[in-house]
Amino acid sequence: MRYVIVGCGRMGAGLALALSRGGHDFAFVDDxxxxxxxxxxxxxxxLVAGGCFDREVLVSxxxxxxxxxxxxxxxxxxxxxxxxxxxxxxxxxRVVAGLHNPQNAELYRRLGxxxxxxxxxxxxxxxxxxxxxxxxxxxxLGDGQAEIVCFPVPPPLEGRxxxxxxxxxxxxxxxxxxxxxxxxxxxxxxFERDDTVYVAxxxxxxxxxxxxxxxx
Numbered sequence: 001m002r003y004v005i006v007g008c009g010r011m012g013a014g015l016a017l018a019l020s021r022g023g024h025d026f027a028f029v030d031d032x033x034x035x036x037x038x039x040x041x042x043x044x045x046x047l048v049a050g051g052c053f054d055r056e057v058l059v060s061x062x063x064x065x066x067x068x069x070x071x072x073x074x075x076x077x078x079x080x081x082x083x084x085x086x087x088x089x090x091x092x093x094r095v096v097a098g099l100h101n102p103q104n105a106e107l108y109r110r111l112g113x114x115x116x117x118x119x120x121x122x123x124x125x126x127x128x129x130x131x132x133x134x135x136x137x138x139x140x141l142g143d144g145q146a147e148i149v150c151f152p153v154p155p156p157l158e159g160r161x162x163x164x165x166x167x168x169x170x171x172x173x174x175x176x177x178x179x180x181x182x183x184x185x186x187x188x189x190x191f192e193r194d195d196t197v198y199v200a201x202x203x204x205x206x207x208x209x210x211x212x213x214x215x216x
Contacts, residue, residue, distance in 0.1 A: 004029060004066045004092075006052045006082050007073035008039055011098055015070055016043055027061040052082050058090070068094035076100050076108075083113045116144065138198070146202050148174065153195040154213060163187035165197070165212065170205035174198050 003019055003026040005012045012028060019026050028039075028047045039047070050057030052073065063069065069086040071079035079097040086092040099105055099117040108115050139148040157164070162173040162185045176183045177196030183189065191197065201209050 001025065001067045002062055002065055003027075004058070004061045004063050004069045004086075006030075006069065006071045006079075007098070008043075008047065009072065009074060011072040012070070013039055013043060015072065016046070029057055029061045052078065053085070058086075063090045063092060066090070066092050068092060068096075070096050070098070072098035074100070076104055080104075080108050080111065080113050080115075084111065087112065141200075144203060146200060147206070148198055148200050149206075149209075150177075150196055150198045151213075153191045153193070153197050155193075157191045157197075157213075158193050160191055161187060162189045162191065162197075165199055165209070167205065167208065169202075171199055171201040171209055174200045 001024045003024060005015055005019075005026055006029045008016075008028045008030045016026055016028065026046060028043070029052050030047060030049060031051050048057055048061040050060075052058070052071075063086060066086075069083070069092045071082040071086070073079055073082075076097075076099055079099070083095045083097040087095045096114045096116055097108065099108065099115040102117040105115050105117060136150050137147050138150050141147065162176070165171060165173050166187060173185060175198040176185050176189065176191070177198070178192060178194075199209065
């Protein structure tokens, strides 16, 4: 898979390392303002220097063949414009924009831009780790609006049906790990000792899930 990363600060570099570990190809686009100086030499070799609105620069970075683009400069406005340019002009299938001011999130989503607010996500993830240390987020859905979390079944849940953790429109047990296998349960499937529970939950309902688990 081929990706273009616009902006090579800490977020861009971290994304590049994650893509590299997955065996994907990528290129950076940066205007040479200095953020590229902190890149490790192997990453710096992927840099295409120039303005992020310059067609020739974007084409040189491979945007015409890109499977995805991430706009992660230090400017929300730049990120959203680059994301719309990639989607509407170059028809890049998957586009995401980094967002520093979460207050802009709803406006940008109305413009059809998928956004990620890293500071918001980090704060919420820290709260998860502090409040329910045994849970793990295994997938984030819809710009972080929902997550799939997994955790070992607590002893008080053993024997209860999965419907106990279902709240219509807020949370639902999507899978159970049992003796090395994954089960897709019905609402009447009972939890057993040593199960691993996978729950899809809306971000705003995470506290409710923790409350239910605390009461078991």
